[in-house]
Amino acid sequence: MGSQDVVKLLGVEVSPVSRRVEWALKLKGVDYEYIEEDIFNKSSLLLELNPVHKKVPVLVHGPKAMAESLVILEYIDETWRQNPLLPQDPYERAKARFWARFADEKLLRVAWSALCSLGEEKEKKLKLAVEAAEKIEEEIKGKKFFSGERIGYLDIAMGWMVRWLPVWEEVGSMQIVDPVNFPATKAWMKEFLNHPVIKDNLPPTEKLVLYLHRRSKMLSSNPRG
Amino acid sequence: MSNEVVLLDFWASMFGMRIRIALAEKGVKYEHREEDLRNKSDLLLKMNPIHKKIPVLIHNGKPVCESLIIVEYIDEVWKDKCPLLPSDPYQRAQARFWADFVDKKVYEVFKGVWLMWAKKGEEHEAAKKEFFEIFKILEGELGDKPYFGGETFGFVDISFITFYSWFHAYETFGKFSIEAECPKIIAWVKRCMQKESVAKTLPDQKKILEYAVQLRKRFGLE
Numbered sequence: 001m002g003s004q005d006v007v008k009l010l011g012v013e014v015s016p017v018s019r020r021v022e023w024a025l026k027l028k029g030v031d032y033e034y035i036e037e038d039i040f041n042k043s044s045l046l047l048e049l050n051p052v053h054k055k056v057p058v059l060v061h062g063p064k065a066m067a068e069s070l071v072i073l074e075y076i077d078e079t080w081r082q083n084p085l086l087p088q089d090p091y092e093r094a095k096a097r098f099w100a101r102f103a104d105e106k107l108l109r110v111a112w113s114a115l116c117s118l119g120e121e122k123e124k125k126l127k128l129a130v131e132a133a134e135k136i137e138e139e140i141k142g143k144k145f146f147s148g149e150r151i152g153y154l155d156i157a158m159g160w161m162v163r164w165l166p167v168w169e170e171v172g173s174m175q176i177v178d179p180v181n182f183p184a185t186k187a188w189m190k191e192f193l194n195h196p197v198i199k200d201n202l203p204p205t206e207k208l209v210l211y212l213h214r215r216s217k218m219l220s221s222n223p224r225g
Numbered sequence: 226m227s228n229e230v231v232l233l234d235f236w237a238s239m240f241g242m243r244i245r246i247a248l249a250e251k252g253v254k255y256e257h258r259e260e261d262l263r264n265k266s267d268l269l270l271k272m273n274p275i276h277k278k279i280p281v282l283i284h285n286g287k288p289v290c291e292s293l294i295i296v297e298y299i300d301e302v303w304k305d306k307c308p309l310l311p312s313d314p315y316q317r318a319q320a321r322f323w324a325d326f327v328d329k330k331v332y333e334v335f336k337g338v339w340l341m342w343a344k345k346g347e348e349h350e351a352a353k354k355e356f357f358e359i360f361k362i363l364e365g366e367l368g369d370k371p372y373f374g375g376e377t378f379g380f381v382d383i384s385f386i387t388f389y390s391w392f393h394a395y396e397t398f399g400k401f402s403i404e405a406e407c408p409k410i411i412a413w414v415k416r417c418m419q420k421e422s423v424a425k426t427l428p429d430q431k432k433i434l435e436y437a438v439q440l441r442k443r444f445g446l447e
Contacts (some may be wrong), residue, residue: 050361052326068325078314092311094289101291102275135275196425 005062007032011045012039013203014211016108016160017069017139020055021157024073026197028080040218043196070100073153074214087151097138099146100157106132115172115212124173129176133185134204141184144191151195155188159198165173227385230255231283234267235262237436240292242387242426247296249422250378254257261348293324296383310380323373324365330359330389336398353401360407367413378420386417388429393430394437 009025009032011018025032037046047057051067058065059072059077066072077085086093107129109193110217114125136158146154155156161177169175179186233247234241248255260269260279272281272288282289282298289298289377300309310317334356342350363385367373373381392403392414404411417423 006299061315066314066315067320071318071321071325072323075314076319078317090298091284091287091289092299093301094294097294097297098289098291101294 006060008060009033010035010037010056010058010060011048012037012056013037015056019201019203020069020156020159021057021059021060021072021076022201023094023159023197024076024202027083027085027151027156028074028076029082030080035115051209070097070104070157073156077153085147085156087147087152096147096152096154102132103136103158107136111153111165111176113167113174114174120173126174126176133177133182137182137185139149142190143188145188149220151192151197158188159192161185161197162193163202163205164208166206171209171212174213205219229283229285232256233258233260233266233272233279233281233283233362235279236428237390237433238279239387239391242390243292243383244280244282244295244299244429245426246383246387246422247299249426250307250309251299251301252306252381253303263333263428293328293384296380300380308379309383320374320380323381324351327363327381327384327388331363332384333393334397336360338395349399353399356395356401357373357406360403360410364407364409366397367409369414372413378423382413382417384422386414390412390430390433391416391437392444394434397434398437398441415438 007030008024009018011022011034013036014152022034036047037043043106046058047054049060049069053067055067057069057072058067058074061075066075073082073085086096106119110125110129111131114122114129118126123183145151146158164176177185193202227420230253231246232244234244234290235258236259256268258268260266262279263275269279269281270277270397272283273279273290276290278289278290280292280295282295284298289295296309309318334352337352338356341349370376372378373385396402418427
């Protein structure tokens with residue numbers, strides 16, 4: 001299977017994780033066909049290509065399909081060697097993988113959960129999210145990007161923070177990453193947002209807000225979700 | 226260059242076992258340090274300040290954390306012997322996907338049964354159903370291959386085989402038989418247990434059961 005084979009990406013515009021794959025493909029200069037999935041009505045194609053999790057993103061390269069955004073990022077890095085996303089050194093690679101996982105499990109998932117919670121439950125999750133953000137703040141201090149001078153794997157993994165997090169904070173009436181306590185994170189967010197590949201490749205805030213309201217309406221009329 | 230390798234571990238941890246297997250496969254000499262999880266060492270807290278958990282691999286003084294990340298690290302550093310991941314990027318993506326599945330889903334359903342096995346009726350049945358749903362998916366992925374990795378024992382096999390040491394404990398308390406529901410998984414287990422690295426690493430299932438009983442008493446789950 002050559003790197004010349006057709007590349008397709010099944011994604012959802014409002015998904016924080018499917019966007020990562022687009023950023024990676026664009027940074028590598030890889031042409032791909034984007035297929036927007038209806039998050040409320042999954043296509044038979046998606047269910048066929050990712051029967052295990054039934055989620056986006058799914059990358060299709062020639063005849064082969066793969067799922068899980070961080071797994072896909074590594075595949076992209078190994079298949080198209082220009083503009084490497086992960087560091088070369090095994091120890092640095094392990095660190096990058098560690099932080100990507102940490103941010104996904106302890107910040108992204110928890111912030112989303114806080115958004116979807118109320119009262120005491122929400123307060124608890126908010127506190128955990130802030131604790132996780134504090135650890136990430138320490139990690140980005142003194143660096144332009146998480147990956148150093150150039151944008152890389154870990155920046156892509158954290159990139160949801162520049163568009164999705166502020167919207168979740170606003171819609172959820174909660175603050176996780178405030179400018180006073182998180183100057184380094186805010187500085188990184190600005191750098192990331194200004195990157196030519198990123199700035200033209202973000203969902204409009206209004207679309208995210210609309211999606212969240214629609215989802216919340218659906219869940220309140222069907223609590224089983 | 227010195228090659229000092231230290232593993233902070235706990236004998237009953239399925240995550241720690243993964244590292245022991247990987248190091249054994251590669252023939253790496255290392256110092257094994259057993260942690261008391263109720264009284265964690267300063268070294269552990271210093272080397273893994275974020276999660277404060279084992280396993281931690283300390284290589285020439287530098288810590289690597291999270292078991293699957295450690296296994297990949299081991300594979301990349303000691304790359305001349307016994308590859309644990311395939312060389313083809315797509316095969317690697319599949320291996321990572323399934324190891325991630327084991328980490329998330331197998332662990333989740335183990336936890337589900339752990340919490341439910343003292344309960345009866347509907348809740349117990351629901352936990353048992355989910356448990357076997359996940360195992361059946363894995364059985365499907367294994368198919369007719371000798372190992373998840375294909376012809377050779379690899380990353381996904383390492384990620385899953387360590388749960389075997391806890392099977393007897395879960396079967397005892399959950400009152401079910403994994404072999405009855407998923408014979409292919411047990412056949413795969415027996416194949417893996419023929420490997421020295423696996424057989425020498427996995428603790429005796431009866432010891433795990435004893436430990437599990439103690440744990441449940443301690444957490445008031447009995």
